[in-house]
Amino acid sequence: MTAVNPYVRSQLRHRRRRAVAVVAAVALGAALLIALTSLGSGFREAARAPLAGIAADLVVTRPDEGTPSEQPGRGVRQPFGLATFDSGEVRQMDTVPGVDTAVGSLQIWDFGPRSTITIAGVDPTQRAVGPGRILHHDLIAGRSFRSGEQGVAVLDRHYAAFYDTKVGQRVTVGERSYSVVGVVEVKDSAQTAASNIYLPLAEAQRLAGLPADRVNQVHVQVGNSADTEAVTAHITDRVGRVSAITPDSLVQIMGAVGRISARFSTIAAVVGGIGGLVLSWTALRGLVSERTREIGLLMAVGWRRSHVVGVFRAEALALGLAGAAVGIVLGVALAGLLSYIPAPDLLPAPPSVAGHGEAPAAESDGLPVSVSLTAVGAAALVSVVGATGAGILAARRATRLKPARSLVSL
Template sequence: MAAMNLYVRSQLRHRRRRAFAVIGAVALGSALLIALTSLGAGFREAARAPLAGIAADLIVTRPDTGSASGQSGRGVRQPFGLATFDGAELGEVRSVQGVREASGSLQIWDFGPRSTVTIAGVDPAQRAVGPGRILDRNIVEGRALRPGERGVAVLDRHYAAFYGTKTGRQVKVGTRMLPVVGVVEIKDAAQTAAANVYLPLADAQQLAGLPADQVNQIHVQVGDSGETEEVTARINDRIGNVSAITADSLVQIMGAVGRISARFSTIAAVVGAIGGLILSWTALRGLVAERTREIGVLMALGWRRGDVVRAFRLEALVLGLAGAALGILVGLALAGLMSYVPIPELLPEPPGGAGHGGTATETGGEGLPVSISLTALAAATLLAVLGSTLAGILAAHRVTGLKPARNLVSL
């Protein structure tokens, strides 16, 4: 055993180029597995974040097939292309199989002379899912809206700072002046609930000239997130043609890279790891083949075939461990760089912009929420070590299958 260890150490010292080639190939596979897995997880997390912030799995809207030509000019109105749901339809959604919670809200726009203000009508009693959850948890000044309250407003922090408005002052919404009772910070993780001004739902309905039970967004929390598509289909069957914003639809907005990374990152990572193992197998074959004469000498001196295979297995194991360690470091570095990749803007701003320097729908400057899973690290290490060791064993078996005399005359 001591002779075997001495032989392995001497080979690692004197055949550094080949050893580095094996280590590099193993490291490449490990790094690709870690980096691609992390990239896919980052895109999936980025797509889930806008909905996770409001504890929803989907946001249901109804396309408006009417003409938008009659909605020109200033004043308060619904967003172009959105129709409403009534209270009975909201109740139908809540009764759909697989729906845990559902709350309705009303998004409207206030077209002013130089800016467009987004307004969210919120039911303060609905705090489990939807904008009410954000107002309940993210207030940074003052207080949230109270159930049954009318004639007050909560402002987005950026909007309030831009216009120098604080709690206790008034803000103009449509033609009304309303006291500001609170300021809320809408982080990017909750951008689907973003607005400049938050009003009690009844006030928003009145401003838009809608009946008291009308909403144009339904935020739905599904019991099993894996059934989101099935629940969407049931809602569509129950209340007619609807559109749904889901994590998958947000991935679509991210573009081809996001779709491929989110859906096929695991497959791509495994393919990359296998590619690295193939390269390491090629390098190990060369490492073993160039020692054919040495193997013949060792076997002529009394080494058995099993001794030679164990020596190369030990050498391949050491190289695999070194490659796995290097690959993990490179993979972590690549994942760290990916965290600087900007997240695409998932939700469009209202037409004309909000008229101030930081709308709550902006995502610029935020990087992918990349995370490294222990499973990916373990898989990268396992594949690197087992793959390189197996490659070393197979290469050694191939050479030791020859008779010592043939090894001695091999070039």
């Protein structure tokens, strides 16, 4: 009917308050879907971040189940509660189905009279995974270690700045002096391998009084990140009980909000979208109900039921498109605001940062929230289809009344 489009335009123009209510309801559902989906993706990315910079999917350690031994109050020692792996066990991890690479490293602490520093022993030949990747990719001054090199060290940028130490100078660890050959900036995406000082693995083993084949951390790269739990189980079968840092375990550290957002963001987004649809259905039903007399008059003068439903379908489609557009803009804006939420500190800072005030901690970045085209498309589809469907259902319900009854209804 040629009168349909002018009629729809006139209704939208003269019933602005009701139209705005429908658009707001649709927009709310679309915005919630986008914002909640983006929040979930942000928590998932935050959980992956501490491992992403070292190209690892899990960091494996072995809890020390033996009787605590007498430890000196000062000097170099292993972190409390950690036992070691030998080179044979690292090779066993490397051959686990699904594992691409397993690289061992050694973390030790140096308890000094005024501060405690962390030292990482790094295999100079391993640059693809683990702390060796940091020394290869994130240097800001100098160079990394050469194979077989001794008596050298690379410093973390904050540590070097705090102690005003530059490339070419020397640093003392325990009772040994090392030449500084490089300075590295450890980014948030590599926090699982953060240390104050990096030494060649053989140097760190000698410093800690350990055999040459001993490490206490193994950085594992998995072919498919979804297989991390299965890989951890296989590693446990081969080398005994281990503790593994994985993205899932980091999500657990985030607490209830992080777990819900990361694991159930899709469900939460769908619930938000449904809530918006319910509101839009309520508004559209009210829009149709207040025009019951009008519908009866149209049908009395010869309009068919399909014509009336077509009018409301076109009207609901227009309102749904407007609501989707507003909701997408609002959802993207909300996601942008969510990115200012500080990303959770999933890993403890090195001792010199954590408890002794000897080095500045890195600033915490915001939550890595991003808006995906999938979320935007889903929000638009749900908004338009939902609003149009709600308008059609409401109109069909109204047109079931006989014209005479519609004319006398309030």
